[in-house]
Amino acid sequence: MSDMAIQDSYPPEFAHCFGCGPGNPHGHHLKSYLLGYETIARFTPDLKYSGGVPDHVYGGMIASLMDCHGTASAAAFAYRKDGRTMGDGRRPIRFVTASLRVEFKKPTPLGCELVVKGQLLSLQGRKAWVDLKLAAGDQVCATGEMLAIRLPDPVES
Numbered sequence: 281m282s283d284m285a286i287q288d289s290y291p292p293e294f295a296h297c298f299g300c301g302p303g304n305p306h307g308h309h310l311k312s313y314l315l316g317y318e319t320i321a322r323f324t325p326d327l328k329y330s331g332g333v334p335d336h337v338y339g340g341m342i343a344s345l346m347d348c349h350g351t352a353s354a355a356a357f358a359y360r361k362d363g364r365t366m367g368d369g370r371r372p373i374r375f376v377t378a379s380l381r382v383e384f385k386k387p388t389p390l391g392c393e394l395v396v397k398g399q400l401l402s403l404q405g406r407k408a409w410v411d412l413k414l415a416a417g418d419q420v421c422a423t424g425e426m427l428a429i430r431l432p433d434p435v436e437s
């Protein structure tokens with residue numbers, strides 16, 4: 281596993297994301313890592329992120345974790361495809377979420393560590409499809425599929 285979180289390679293101007301930006305003092309600071317051919321992030325939601333049932337995680341939090349982990353995963357997979365290293369000093373590869381489908385399979389318990397994993401389904405041009413799974417222990421509680429779009433490099437003036 282790379283020691284560097286994917287989000288730690290984001291330059292300061294792209295580090296404001298509430299879910300994962302290292303530069304947002306109020307955010308969740310989700311950190312995703314490339315581990316072989318998949319990505320992984322670990323996160324324990326604060327007890328205030330309760331869903332309708334006190335012991336269950338709010339669905340928006342689950343989608344938020346997938347949102348940030350999915351775009352970070354897309355970037356990591358694109359770096360690998362391009363033969364680049366994250367934080368290599370060149371223009372960063374940036375993806376944003378175009379669509380995210382989440383399926384809530386089981387209630388997600390609050391108060392324990394959640395593990396989010398991502399796998400690349402397809403990378404075609406600017407489009408990356410990422411498969412996502414969120415688990416508590418051995419139980420997969422939610423699955424997701426993201427279409428992430430690579431932002432074009434800014435045009436030099």
Ligand SMILES: CCCCCCCCCCCC(=O)SCCNC(=O)CCNC(=O)[C@H](O)C(C)(C)COP(=O)(O)OP(=O)(O)OC[C@H]1O[C@@H](n2cnc3c(N)ncnc32)[C@H](O)[C@@H]1OP(=O)(O)O
Pocket residue numbers: 289290291294297347348351355372373374375376377378379405406407427429431432
């Ligand atoms: C390292 C630093 C990181 C730093 C970055 C860190 C970011 C952390 C992000 C965390 C996650 C977020 O919250 S992201 C925030 C939430 N997401 C957003 O705000 C995105 C809002 N949407 C947009 O800005 C735009 O729609 C884009 C960028 C997604 C696409 O616009 P565009 O650049 O003009 O490109 P466009 O031609 O429309 O689309 C390109 C291709 O994708 C397809 N496409 C576009 N949207 C969709 C869609 N919803 N469903 C299906 N297909 C779609 C098009 O048909 C086209 O296919 P083809 O014709 O080529 O075949």
